[in-house]
Amino acid sequence: MTSKKNIRISDAVIRRLPRYRRCLETLMREGIERISSGELSDRIGYTASQIRQDLNNFGGFGQQGYGYNVQSLYDRIGEILGLDRKYTVIIVGSGNLGRALVNYAKYQQWGFYISALFDVKENLIGTTIRDIPILAYETLPDYLAEHSVDIGVICTGKTSAPEVLQKLVDGGVKGIWNFAAADLVVPKGVSIQDVHLSDSLSCLTYYMQHPEDSVR
Amino acid sequence: MTSKKNIRISDAVIRRLPRYRRCLETLMREGIERISSGELSDRIGYTASQIRQDLNNFGGFGQQGYGYNVQSLYDRIGEILGLDRKYTVIIVGSGNLGRALVNYAKYQQWGFYISALFDVKENLIGTTIRDIPILAYETLPDYLAEHSVDIGVICTGKTSAPEVLQKLVDGGVKGIWNFAAADLVVPKGVSIQDVHLSDSLSCLTYYMQHPEDSVR
Numbered sequence: 001m002t003s004k005k006n007i008r009i010s011d012a013v014i015r016r017l018p019r020y021r022r023c024l025e026t027l028m029r030e031g032i033e034r035i036s037s038g039e040l041s042d043r044i045g046y047t048a049s050q051i052r053q054d055l056n057n058f059g060g061f062g063q064q065g066y067g068y069n070v071q072s073l074y075d076r077i078g079e080i081l082g083l084d085r086k087y088t089v090i091i092v093g094s095g096n097l098g099r100a101l102v103n104y105a106k107y108q109q110w111g112f113y114i115s116a117l118f119d120v121k122e123n124l125i126g127t128t129i130r131d132i133p134i135l136a137y138e139t140l141p142d143y144l145a146e147h148s149v150d151i152g153v154i155c156t157g158k159t160s161a162p163e164v165l166q167k168l169v170d171g172g173v174k175g176i177w178n179f180a181a182a183d184l185v186v187p188k189g190v191s192i193q194d195v196h197l198s199d200s201l202s203c204l205t206y207y208m209q210h211p212e213d214s215v216r
Numbered sequence: 217m218t219s220k221k222n223i224r225i226s227d228a229v230i231r232r233l234p235r236y237r238r239c240l241e242t243l244m245r246e247g248i249e250r251i252s253s254g255e256l257s258d259r260i261g262y263t264a265s266q267i268r269q270d271l272n273n274f275g276g277f278g279q280q281g282y283g284y285n286v287q288s289l290y291d292r293i294g295e296i297l298g299l300d301r302k303y304t305v306i307i308v309g310s311g312n313l314g315r316a317l318v319n320y321a322k323y324q325q326w327g328f329y330i331s332a333l334f335d336v337k338e339n340l341i342g343t344t345i346r347d348i349p350i351l352a353y354e355t356l357p358d359y360l361a362e363h364s365v366d367i368g369v370i371c372t373g374k375t376s377a378p379e380v381l382q383k384l385v386d387g388g389v390k391g392i393w394n395f396a397a398a399d400l401v402v403p404k405g406v407s408i409q410d411v412h413l414s415d416s417l418s419c420l421t422y423y424m425q426h427p428e429d430s431v432r
Contacts, residue, residue, distance in 0.1 A: 009429075011429075014419055014422050014423075015415070015419060017418070017422075018412065018414065018415035018418040018419070019399065019412075019415065021418070022397070022399065022412075023399070044399070045399075045401075080422065081418045081419075081421055081422045082418075082421035082422055082424060082425040083418060083421060087421065095316065095319070096312050096313070096315040096316030096319055097312070097313075097316040099312045099316075100311065100312035100313040100315075100316055101413075103311070103312055104413075106397075106414070107414075107417075110414070112417070150424070151420065151424075174424055174427075175420050175421070175423075175424045176420075177416070177417060177420055181238070181322075183235065183238065183239070183260070183261075185261075188427070189427050190427070191420060191423035191424045191427055192420075193416045193417070193419050193420040193423070195411070195413065195416050196234065196235075196238075197317075197320075197411065198234065198322070198323075198326070199231070199234035199235065200393070200409045200411050201323075201328070201393060201409070202233070202234040202237070202297045202298075202299060203230055203231060203234070203297075203409050204367065204391050204392075204393055204407060204408075204409040205297055205298035205299060205303065205391070206230050206233075206296065206297045206298055207230075207391075207407035207409070208298060208366070208367075208390055208391045208407045209298040211390075211404070211405050211406070211407055213225075213227075
């Protein structure tokens with residue numbers, strides 16, 4: 001854990017790491033064991049110097065004239081991203097988006113275990129999706145008192161989101177994955193990532209007017 | 217259109233604009249007509265100097281001692297983001313995610329008209345979601361030949377995504393909103409925004425290990 005604690009990496013680098021990891025995963029599937037920053041650049045679209053700089057942030061993996069060991073780099077990035085452990089996840093809101101997340105079975109492989117969904121809709125409570133129970137939203141505080149939950153996913157509307165967040169935080173949840181179109185404020189010690197789909201769509205329409213400015 | 221063409225704004229600024237716009241929308245609902253960069257800072261969490269710098273990128277809206285006119289700034293940001301016009305949208309893949317997007321009725325209000333979904337599943341073809349028809353995927357090229365479509369949303373699996381992209385591009389679609397976990401390459405003149413949900417989740421688990429580094 002000591003090495004992890006010493007790492008201070010900029011948010012821009014962190015946001016690029018999952019993409020490196022996905023590329024390395026593909027390389028592993030293709031049976032490629034070593035790769036140079038130049039070859040990585042061809043695949044990933046960042047410049048070779050950007051790649052070397054990014055990867056140097058957390059220790060020099062590459063060796064001059066040898067390149068990167070694909071498996072080690074993949075493992076190390078996973079470790080840095082905290083993907084070398086398991087997470088218990090609950091989802092609040094079992095609409096289409098909540099269901100889409102449950103049905104994306106890959107999360108399970110990656111170590112994210114969805115233990116329950118919560119909803120206010122009477123007709124959904126007591127049913128299951130992929131064997132995961134939909135529980136009454138009013139029982140959320142009790143559930144959190146009895147179960148250790150790492151990540152709470154907010155898939156409700158914007159209006160309910162602050163209250164849901166409060167219940168999750170009060171229940172000791174330290175990671176919030178927010179899909180509601182609300183800008184939520186979390187207390188110290190709690191982390192949040194927002195997926196504002198409309199922001200992404202607005203960026204798309206911007207770049208459609210300015211295709212010459214497009215960046216990846 | 218001339219003023220639009222002269223704008224060259226960094227991607228980081230573009231990504232912050234939708235958040236400004238959301239904040240301004242809330243202010244409008246609250247009946248607030250003017251706001252200073254300091255007050256905006258309290259609401260949005262960026263520093264006042266960051267805000268002034270961002271907004272100066274596309275012309276000085278603020279007046280010393282007066283602040284920003286909320287409605288004008290909201291309109292101007294919308295214009296810059298290309299949200300002052302209408303877009304025809306089709307969605308390829310009518311699973312939970314595709315459905316979640318269709319059911320998010322706000323898109324309609326914002327000027328995004330979903331005209332059709334496409335799927336390969338026989339039992340879905342010919343049905344509708346919110347009156348929007350689900351058509352056979354094999355008819356996509358013909359559909360694109362007959363209809364003008366601005367944005368194609370890829371809600372298929374990773375494996376089909378490159379082929380879907382090719383069909384959309386061949387059919388003249390200039391904006392791609394990609395939800396598949398694939399890093400797609402688009403030709404010049406076509407814009408793409410990826411929503412890689414797993415990337416966002418990986419950033420969350422990073423920040424859960426390093427809560428002290430958390431940024432918004």
